[in-house]
Amino acid sequence: MLRSPVVGPVLFSLFILAGFCTPALANTAVDTNSQTSSSTKSVATDRQLAAQRDLYRQSLKLIGNRDWQKLRRQRTQLVDYPLYPYLIYADLIADLRYARRHEVGNYLRRYQGSVKAQHLRARWLDYLARRAYWQTYTEYYDPKTASVSRRCNYYLAQYRLDNKPLAISEGLKLWSEGKSQPKACDKLFGLLIKYKHISESLAWQRFNAALINHNFQLARYLKRFLKSPEYLKRHQLYYDIDRNPRRLSQHKAFNSNSAEERKVLEHGLVHLARRDPNLSLKYWTRYQLSHEFNHRAQAKIVSAIIKGLYQKGHRTAADSYFTDHLSLLNQTLDGELTEWRIRQALAELDWPAASLWLARLPTASQQKTVWRYWKIRSMESNPATTLNPELNQLTRALARERDFYGFLASEKLDKSYSINHNPAIVDDQLLRSIANIPAIQRARELHHHGDSLDANREWAAASKSYQRQDWIAAAVLASQWQWHNKAIAAMGSAKYWDDVEIRFPLAYVQPINQAAKNAGIQNYLLFALARQESAFNATATSGAGAMGLIQVMPATAKSTARKHRLPYVSKKQLHKASVNLPIGSRYYSDLLQRFGNNRILATAAYNAGPTRVDQWLRKTNGKLPFDVWMTLIPFKETRSYVRNVMMYSAIYSRKLGMTPPMLQQHELDRLL
Template identity: 25%
Template structure:
């Protein structure tokens, strides 16, 4: 979990905005604050007795809505996080919603309450509350809303169409979606084959019990299990046994085998997906199989498969990631359909991400930061008075980043671009740099990339980068992705600081560069963290032949993995394809974001317009050599 650094925020606030700093700088943790934090932790465990006791001791605490929420919420869920349909807290919930209506926390409570009403099948009350749920970001709640429509006699086929836009990731199905799918089958809105496909998607992710609940026994369940364990062996065996199965089950099996071969970067993935493509039944592939079908085609330079795979995607899958718009344009270009390709690139060319940058280059346009929109001091002062920011700052000072983000982001809703920029500028003045980035990132027409791509700690980082000839824009692009400039950010695996350096890596680098006085306690020191992180980034860059793609991947997943992925190549491959086919979801996203960040940092800091495609380069296959780097 990332945590904020209140002491740093205090120091910077004093330097940059003395008239605004009082809310943070005068903050000192009180006994009541400590009890509030205990209450929060007890609420996370749904400990009813403990939360009741702690809440009673905080009867005059400033954030009475949070005290009330933490007292009520454990009555709605059991200790394992399951919804309690038999809760007796109805009147407390309704009282809370009435008292705090329009707040971020009321929306959170409504989310919880909708889960209770859905489990109860109290559709009358559910339908009254659901339109008031502003964020509407809970898959289970959406599945309950569709259950309600079925229960009230709405056309099952129509409900199933809506369901297909929701049922994309089994990790978020919960009880509600597991009930919805069999109900749709029983009502004739979804076929048993479609239900089995959703069950298969759950099995692919290891949710075997859920799989059986959704689709019953799957004729290719053993093949799914085998493909997950050893896709190469399964490919060979199924090549001989496929005729024993129906065409539908053959297609489903080849889709699963293709997915797991592709995740192993095995060239047979293209063959497996081509066999599936020939049989059809594309709509029965899981989201993962649909996406890896494109990646298998990219890795094999099979542009026909890339095009077909994207055309056959569930529209909800295709629209959620601009990658598929870009690669569809590239597939059209490979066919010589240049005008159609341009149309595809134009769809994302004004979007400021990895594939937006590549699309602009395909259209012959430079990747420059847009003109800066300035905001006035009056606009910034106005932002400073907003309730959500005031509350958010208090939570950040208490190291309660989750609550701080909730309040801050709620305040950002419905803001104009100029208001967003004023809020980002205010966050910069009080050194909440992650809020600077996330707030400025939301603008649509008017921008300030100096806020979207800020450069705090430049006095510390620049000389370090210069000494080892490390590209400063790339280093900033990495820090922006790693920690969002939260000084004492920490990860679940032990990485810490601005550059998220692992303790063992830090020890190794310190020894290599002669930092004899290093101890792990010093990793929280800004200069030490930047020194060790920058030197390690430079080390992996040298170790991986100067490739930013491979080095960025190595920084995230380790040099050995980056080398292994390169070794799996069968021919020189453009860097964008290599990045898109990285097997780890986190690392794939990480590499694309770091390199896209670096492009805009070059523009913001130096006025340069480097080519992302050139920076990605071409990755050539090379036998992996064990690295001493951690």
């Protein structure tokens, strides 16, 4: 066994680069994600690999220029390169026609299970469907990888090929989903409707599913399939419950105790609890006697009623009802509502109530660092427990954690933070095994060429069946390849948190140092932002549209660049560290200035927006200590985000040889 957070260059050349070849198209070996054939293994030198990479880059240009003849000649020199299948794929996709079906079949067999084989199958099936080659479609269809659109086309093919019973039964299953299905399903569904295969009961089933999914447009559409007065009456009643949950007063109308009816009642009672919790409680008292709600549904309804009562000012009643249902709520919701109640106590600085509800947390939740910290704070705030020896014991135990609250506990004891670095133990043979997986080889090369989308796909394909030690080995490899976001994620998948070198890399050192200097902020803070925002993935794009290392929104980039006269032309530039870091760091610096050089507030604003932080500050009106204010941030993501950035900044400062406190004195002292 080797303790090897870093793999040396000699080992690297011997086994990290080993086996970097894939079967030629003429080779009959199957290329899978989990094993390699001995005939494909070779030791590629650095020079050979560099030459192959250069030739592959040239081939990509030929693809861009659609110079297929030259590409076919040139790719013969890349038969042993991991990305050789990508060149074959590009050729096939550029000229996909029925006459090439045998080439397509050969590719699918020889690269079976690979990412590009799945892509080619999908493109080929779409081609066959557009041209109504239904028999061939059924021959190439794979149910394990088929999308909903291709499933619909498959059963349409079966219908056209006179296998109508199968097409109808499976088509009805697809139609009955409580959501709108892809446009590709329209032809199949049209046949089901035309020949009256959709029963009223099936339409009613789909209506209920759509209503529960809040798909009201689909729910309205489904009314056309309902003919009987009973169904039409219930359709209107159920539909009205969402808009006016007081219709729940019509108890006699809800008498079936069906799963669908219970879902509608649950939905209505939760909605009503937000508007009129007392009325919701009244109806719930009756419906829980007439209907058999499962524990999760009960917990959801009771939770909504408790929150409604509390927010309407009926706190004593809310707490009493909560206490009566504590076991159900803790077991079903994992203490989530109890945690909410603790935050309400903290908002009032009601330390006795905080202590009471902390003690009512499930045992597992009480071990979370956040609630261990608040137990300490509640004991500190109670004159009866400030001298209790347990207080010092709890603080010392918490200070041993590498955690935001652990670092705060260390400050209380005036001791150094517990970084707790413990390098992962990695076995040579396992490293070689992971490095020789063809999909991992392809992933590494795609990452090298900047194709992050396909690199991520290959990595995911390779790691489907990883065990814990496999993930750790993969993390070591990714770290060696400077693929930091994958190394960090792999350690997370392994739940191995103590290899601080891999989990907190010093990446993009020069551009981060320069951007921090120009923006007038600490470099370790910028490292922390990059670690939290993208895990050092320069090509990251969030669902909201934020881009790059420190996730800058294009609109923010445009206004910040204009304000500070920074070069910026288009949002694509935000994937470049040389553009992203200067703009993002200046924006963060602006937030610091706006919020009185308070990094807690600036960091919250960087995540949730400065307008929201202004709103939260107006609500608390300068009455709360920093830690209470952080705990009361309405968004769970932002609460975690601020804690992480502050903790990460402390870790990075120490990696850079500095020992500033995680929070400055003015940040600790200011009431928010």
